[in-house]
Amino acid sequence: MKVAILGSTGFLGTQILEVLSEYPDSFEICLLSGFKNYRKLREQIDAYHPDYAFLKEVKEEKINNTVFLSEEKLREVLFSSKIEGIFIASAGLDFLDIFAGLLGLPKTLWIASKELMIVAGEILKNKISVFANQNLIPLDSEHYALWSILKGMQDPGRVEKVYLTASGGPFYEWRGSFEDITPEMTLAHPNWKMGDKITVDSATLVNKGLEVIEACYLFELSYHQIDVFVQRESYLHAGVRLKDGMYHMVMFPPDMRKVIRASLYPFLKKKTMPSPDLFAQELGGVRTLSFDYPVSERFQGFYLALEAARKGGGYPAFFCGADQACVEAFLTRRLSFGEIAVVLEECLQARVPNPSNLQEAFEIYQRGYHLAKERIVVRGRSQC
Ligand SMILES: NC(=O)c1ccc[n+]([C@@H]2O[C@H](COP(=O)([O-])OP(=O)(O)OC[C@H]3O[C@@H](n4cnc5c(N)ncnc54)[C@H](OP(=O)(O)O)[C@@H]3O)[C@@H](O)[C@H]2O)c1
Numbered sequence: 001m002k003v004a005i006l007g008s009t010g011f012l013g014t015q016i017l018e019v020l021s022e023y024p025d026s027f028e029i030c031l032l033s034g035f036k037n038y039r040k041l042r043e044q045i046d047a048y049h050p051d052y053a054f055l056k057e058v059k060e061e062k063i064n065n066t067v068f069l070s071e072e073k074l075r076e077v078l079f080s081s082k083i084e085g086i087f088i089a090s091a092g093l094d095f096l097d098i099f100a101g102l103l104g105l106p107k108t109l110w111i112a113s114k115e116l117m118i119v120a121g122e123i124l125k126n127k128i129s130v131f132a133n134q135n136l137i138p139l140d141s142e143h144y145a146l147w148s149i150l151k152g153m154q155d156p157g158r159v160e161k162v163y164l165t166a167s168g169g170p171f172y173e174w175r176g177s178f179e180d181i182t183p184e185m186t187l188a189h190p191n192w193k194m195g196d197k198i199t200v201d202s203a204t205l206v207n208k209g210l211e212v213i214e215a216c217y218l219f220e221l222s223y224h225q226i227d228v229f230v231q232r233e234s235y236l237h238a239g240v241r242l243k244d245g246m247y248h249m250v251m252f253p254p255d256m257r258k259v260i261r262a263s264l265y266p267f268l269k270k271k272t273m274p275s276p277d278l279f280a281q282e283l284g285g286v287r288t289l290s291f292d293y294p295v296s297e298r299f300q301g302f303y304l305a306l307e308a309a310r311k312g313g314g315y316p317a318f319f320c321g322a323d324q325a326c327v328e329a330f331l332t333r334r335l336s337f338g339e340i341a342v343v344l345e346e347c348l349q350a351r352v353p354n355p356s357n358l359q360e361a362f363e364i365y366q367r368g369y370h371l372a373k374e375r376i377v378v379r380g381r382s383q384c
């Protein structure tokens with residue numbers, strides 16, 4: 001299969017590349033796209049020799065045999081028969097139109113990008129549903145786990161409740177003040193190595209609320225059908241409770257490469273995978289699994305994301321934009337960890353219209369972003 005990776009220079013994109021390169025007889029890496037990180041993309045070009053590359057501001061025509069594409073040409077190549085599968089692992093919204101266009105094409109799409117799904121979700125509900133769109137494979141660990149249960153289920157009507165798990169992040173047992181939590185402490189996630197935005201969101205648990213919203217779009221669920229519990233070691237990722245009282249849960253060690261590898265399995269020419277014994281080799285020091293339910297009320301960011309899901313319409317996109325501004329302000333020390341939820345709550349008081357097309361959904365995201373920025377300035381921490 002000829003594949004492209006959007007966001008190849010990110011944490012997830014790098015892991016996707018690493019796993020794909022284990023199966024050279026099944027996958028040909030044709031296109032790599034970052035956003036601004038030239039050095040990293042250059043390393044990837046030297047290592048994987050793709051036919052095409054894209055970076056926002058690079059005009060260079062060719063590196064060895066790799067052709068740098070303009071934005072227009074990127075679209076053309078992605079939409080052509082030259083590419084059969086696309087991993088969408090970019091942050092931000094620059095690929096929103098491309099993402100929307102790809103959803104209608106007969107190509108396999110591995111989708112991890114949270115912002116794209118949440119902003120496009122209200123408008124493209126039918127195309128983002130994994131039931132309506134058989135070409136879509138969710139690549140977040142929780143959504144992949146849920147997908148692996150639901151796709152094999154003869155009668156989805158048997159499902160009573162859907163569960164997503166949260167690690168709780170580095171501060172779940174923190175007894176001090178949230179005001180004392182620094183960006184450095186936050187970026188040291190105990191279980192997962194990820195980009196800065198998602199790492200901060202994991203610490204505030206906003207990420208889990210965003211994942212509930214994604215799950216609504218991906219699996220045609222209403223937010224109240226989904227419940228979240230904290231599973232500290234991140235070994236259980238998602239599950240369902242059936243009407244007969246049985247629970248089906250998916251378990252694997254916290255390593256995105258496992259999810260990526262599993263998602264590739266149907267496309268492998270030779271069906272070989274490393275499958276070490278979980279308990280003997282992979283559990284390592286983990287002998288017990290610890291749970292907490294419901295999510296601690298100290299993590300109001302999680303509950304505010306659920307509130308955005310409950311309000312529906314433009315609120316998820318608006319909330320997502322507001323959260324982006326809060327995370328940026330926290331990482332540049334203009335907002336404290338504890339203030340993130342305060343600003344998000346203020347933003348959710350705004351009246352937000354229902355978008356009627358993708359452009360409006362994008363503008364709502366931007367309105368959320370700018371309103372949060374204004375609120376942050378009002379809080380007096382801005383250095384601008
Ligand atoms: N990391 C994980 O384990 C994980 C798991 C599940 C879902 N996700 C989702 O996957 C996405 C990427 O996560 P990550 O951890 O890999 O983040 P990351 O390390 O920050 O990487 C982000 C990637 O997106 C590119 N990018 C940045 N801003 C962009 C924009 N405005 N438009 C288009 N591309 C842009 C970056 O390019 P440059 O670096 O070249 O600027 C980079 O390739 C996020 O939506 C995240 O929520 C990640």
